[in-house]
């Protein structure tokens with residue numbers, strides 16, 4: 001099977017490529033990645049069989065021949081960070097909307113199976129004391145420019161399925177953690193701060209809840225949907241991992257040998273979503289998928305060990321990332 005992975009040099013995409021090469025010897029993997037600030041060639045080091053094409057998913061001339069040569073497209077590429085979308089939404093519109101449109105037109109022309117990677121943020125947020133979780137029938141209600149462009153890209157996929165018969169599935173996953181995550185994101189930012197002797201930074205009071213899942217479990221679910229999912233359907237991916245941000249910071253501090261209150265509060269994110277929570281019943285019942293990382297504490301300890309062991313991978317970005325946060329009081 002010839003698999004085209006967009007965004008394969010980013011966090012989740014790179015883990016997907018490693019897993020696919022290790023577990024699926026029948027798959028020939030090509031990565032299409034623009035290598036933006038979030039893409040890192042080093043994340044694909046030692047994968048000689050993987051062909052990396054540096055290019056833009058919104059560029060039809062690049063996309064068309066790659067899709068024509070594929071049996072399956074798995075579309076991870078995106079501008080993915082909410083805080084960046086508040087500073088400058090423009091690349092979010094181009095990559096997340098025009099990029100998805102460009103891929104959909106190519107899979108339509110060439111009759112190629114397509115899987116769309118999306119986020120639980122398309123559903124907006126939940127109250128802290130609400131027993132409800134997101135389900136595939138929750139109305140779309142995105143809050144940030146990032147989540148609005150992801151929501152728009154999902155709707156493009158649905159329309160291309162219905163209007164043009166494109167063979168596509170969509171998955172909306174909750175917050176991922178694990179190796180190769182860019183250090184602008186919450187968990188790796190705090191781990192690398194502590195390695196540098198800097199206190200973790202908690203937005204606002206730290207009461208916001210995220211539903212954490214290990215990146216390897218996300219990607220296993222993606223393969224389960226590709227193999228067993230129904231065309232045109234949306235599958236929510238989550239592993240019942242709800243934690244508030246304060247709890248996560250306290251656990252990182254404890255695992256790294258610090259006092260649990262050794263963090264500081266910084267300016268909150270404008271429009272900050274309060275809580276995400278996933279009901280993954282459809283995924284579990286239709287595909288049999290179950291998460292393998294059931295203990296957040298040990299998954300987090302492994303992730304901390306990975307950042308300690310791979311300083312050369314993240315160090316070049318640290319000063320610039322922190323300067324951007326400092327400029328906005330975070």
Ligand code: NAD
Pocket residue numbers: 006007008009010011012013032033034035036037038039040055056057058075076077078079080081095099117118119120150172173174175176177181182
């Ligand atoms: P990331 O920012 O780490 O990686 C994105 C990758 O896409 C990078 O390698 C980047 O170079 C590439 N890219 C960006 N613009 C491109 C373009 N125009 N053309 C080609 N490549 C381009 O992102 P991530 O956290 O790995 O997220 C991957 C996908 O998963 C995204 O679609 C995101 O919305 C979704 N998602 C992420 C999470 C999470 O917790 N990180 C959760 C649910 C869904």
Ligand code: DAU
Pocket residue numbers: 080081082083118119120121173174175176184185186187189201202203204206208209210245269276
């Ligand atoms: O829910 C899925 C989404 O999860 C994905 O679609 C996004 O691509 C991914 O970035 C993530 O979005 P979040 O905004 O939830 O993740 P982030 O890592 O930026 O922040 C997680 C929480 O931690 C959020 O409530 C904001 C808070 N935070 C973040 C940073 C960077 C802090 O308290 N301090 C920080 O320094």
